Amino acid sequence: MGGTQYAGGMNRNTCRSSYKVFIIFAAWSSHVEEADEKHLAHEGEDEMVELAERFQNRFPQILPEVYTNSTFQFRYTATQRTVESARHFTVGLFGRRVSRQVWFPEATYRDPVLRFYKLCKRWQVEVDKNPHSLLERMKFEDGPEMSAALKDVTFRLGFNETMSTGDARLLYITCAFETAWDHRAQSPWCAAFSESNMKVFEYAEDLEYYWIDGYGYNITYRQACPPIKDMMQHFLAEEIPGGEHKAPAVVYFTHSGTLLKMLAHLGLYRDENALLHSNYHTMGKHRKWRVGQIDSFGSSLAFILFRCNKQLKVLTLHQEKRVTLPGCPEFDLCPLNALKEQYRESWTDCNFDHICGLPPEAA
Known part of the structure; x- marks a missing residue:
């Protein structure tokens, strides 16, 4: 690049650019209180309202505008952000006045369906609290790609000493x-x-999610059978004429940790090779496990049951887009029988205590 060189290696154009950035920084202030750390933001409230409106426009028979307890079954965990997500979702369905009349069951923090991993002691010991689970991320952050990125960020901000990974991650x-x-x-x-x-x-962030919430350890996704079993039980009830009545619309509000483990349990977004610190250049561009896309704010996973010529079929939507589950036809709805076969172990043999029990020496 041409231009007069200044101390620190910046030329005149870079100096002007950095000066503009520093003016913006000088005017910046945080508007977030520490007490609101895990609360639903206003943008999230709007997102839930709009999500409900889109689903209702798409499936008006399943999600009617008129609310009754027999038509809808809502459920959330005992956290502010899922409570508020649920309430704003009902605003999108029924309007603000009617939404105040919606009944929700008492929530629990360690919900066995919506937050099963909080009850899985083996996963907590072997994965969640195991430092080895962060090894690939740590190796990547000590590697050449992160080193080059840190130097680039440091140069762009005009600092003399290279920023630490922790500081840059915070930015x-x-x-x-x-x-x-x-x-x-x-x-x-x-x-x-x-x-x-x-x-x-x-990629550094994806490495952490891959090894703690995804395909890194099979205990992580094996434990996700309770929500799959719950979904199948609702669908299988439709096979029995005159059987127990189930609400046509079941809407749950849960957490990132639940959704990622469910996606892995279903076999979605699985790459041929594991994500490692050493394969950034081969996995970086075309990997399927990209958390910013598969688990963004306001993520949704929906299973819709259709009766087609007396045959039950299932449409699966992730982020409101159709996805093909393993064992299902690529260009058609998935027959419920195919779903039952593909995930038979999940709904017939979901022995959560056996999956999550610690061996005697670790208990």
Whole structure:
């Protein structure tokens, strides 16, 4: 590049650019209180309302605008963000006035269906609290790709000493959250990263989710059978004429940890090779396990049962888009019988206590 060189290796154009960034930083202040750390943001409230409206427009017979307890079954965990997600979703379905009349069962923090992993002691010991689960991320953050990204971010901000991974990660997270909270304004912290830098930090994050919430250890996704069993029991009730009545619409509000484990249990977004610190250049561009896409804010996973010429078939939607489950036809709805066969062990032999029990020496 041409231009007069200045101390620190920046040329005149870079100096101007950095000066503009610093002006934006000077005007920045955090509007988030520590007490609101795990609360649903206003953007999330709007997202739930709009999500409900889109699903209702798409499936008006399953999600009618008129509310009755016999038509809908709602459920959430004992956390502020799932409670508020549920309430704003009902605003999108029924309007603000009627939504106040919606009945919800008493929530539990360790819900056996919606937050099963909180009850899985073996997973907590062997994966969640096991430092080895973070080994691939740590190796990647000590590797050449992250080293180059840190130097790039440091240069862009005009610092003399290379930033630590922890500090740069904090900037990356702030950029992501502020972008999600206000899509009309760009977070100034995003200016610290080029597109290639973003991809490096994204891969480091994906490594952690892969090994703690995804395919890294089979205990992680094996334990996710309770919600699959719950879904199948609702569908199988439709096979029995005059059987026990089930609410036509069952809507659950849960957490990222639940959804990622369910996706892995279903066999979705599984790459041929495991995500490792050493295969960024082969897995970086075309990997299926990309948490920013498969588990973004306001994620949704839906199973819709259809009766087609007396045959029961299932449509699976993830992020409101059709996905093909293993064992199902690629260009048609999945016959319920095929789903039953593919996930037979999940709904007939979901022995959660056996899966999650600690061996005697670890108990």
